[in-house]
Amino acid sequence: MTNEMKPVRVRFAPSPTGRLHLGGGRTALYNYLLAKKTGGKFILRIEDTDRKRYIENAEQELMDGLHWLGIDWDEGPDKPGEFGPYRQSERKEIYLKYAEQLIEQGDAFYCFCTPERLHRMKEEQEKRKEFPHYDGQCRDIPLEEARKRIVAGEPYVIRFKTPKEGVTTVHDAIRGEITVENRTIDDYIIVKSDGWALYHLAAMVDDHLMGITHVIRGSEWIPTLPLHHMIIQAFGWEEPVWIHLSVFLKPSGKGKMSKRESADLIKDGYSIFLTDFKDLGYLPEAVTNWIALMGWSYDDHTEFFTMEDLIKDFSIDHLNPSPAAINFTKLDYFNGVHIRALPVEDLAHRIKPFFEAKGYHPDDETLLKITPIIQERIVTLDDAPEIAGFFFEDHVTPQTEDLIQKGLTAEKCAEIAEKSYQVLADLPEISPRIGEPEMRALVEELGLKPAQVFGVLRVAVTGRKVSPPLFESMEIIGKDIVLERIKTAAKMLREYQSRNN
């Protein structure tokens, strides 16, 4: 179906009231993919009319987050286009003009009810166990009278006059028909007393004026979808294709993630905020792959997707409206897969800042040598300094206890170190090709297990019990330093032996 689609105009319309979370990132991604797929346009619109909840840096952070994922827009606050401005706070007058039109047509009305009256009304409705709704007090005030009250300075809001009879049916491209009884739709406020239009009006006006053909947004807008449909109808505009995405559930699959739960996540190296993933060592390619599959699939088995693949394969009819549980294990899996798919130079370049953040000064030559041997082993980029930081340390400080291998005495381990020294000292270099065969022969000769002999060497040379492959590591460290470290380890073990005898 999507293959023959005409170029769409779609938008991502975040409110700068908080941080960009995974759900927002996914909404942006699907919009972007559809635009790219069809040769259409992707618009970034900032919905910042809620001045009370406005957060200063939020707009910049969400732009940075989208860019990090690899998403760019064709029109937006920083990319003037034919349909701007793209910040709703710069469009106040436009919305008022359309609100006025609805008033004139009789599809909206001025409401002068005071907050106190509305509060009382709500309490009484609760007592009567009715669902909360506006009781219609100002619906029929003649327009002339209303205007006089406004001129006299009475505060007011503008409400949409929803029809109270019949039903409204709206079609969602992935959910099918959504039908509600009109009497259950409130007379929603569309312009607040401060003169700012609310989402219901502002977004419909903008989507129309900006030529939006498909609205892909979160499922939290399903309850007010009939209202949006009515507003569009009242203006006589063409309706966009509606697509309401699935909800994200917490990893347990039970309910949405609470604020506290998301704050706790970071301790485990995870987050629900897009801009955290970079510092946590995730690749944008992996995060994109991961979120793309939370609500969309190509078939029942393909999992690896680059952005290019996604653009090629994306289609609306494969979007899935069922709730998706956030699965961080899967994210780790994708990160590993994408790390292994990177060219060595690229990966080296990406792990460098993680070494620097840990106080290392990695030189590019060594970095390029160690990258291939850790590429298979790291899950996140910040694993790199943990398992390979020692390459940039002048000295390693092994613990004697670590040098002593399971089932062996300090004396035996000292002997291993000394014999290894002898074998390795005679070689022109120490590498998997030259070194490993000789050492394996030594293992035989000593009648020990490879893990025991190599365990001593590993701790001696790298200072740790777990390291990248031993012979590759020794080759990078270089023969002289390797020998010096083995000698030191042998000495430590002998000292330990005499202390404990």
Ligand code: GLU
């Ligand atoms: N400003 C709305 C929000 O952040 C946008 C919803 C939409 O995409 O229309 O939830």
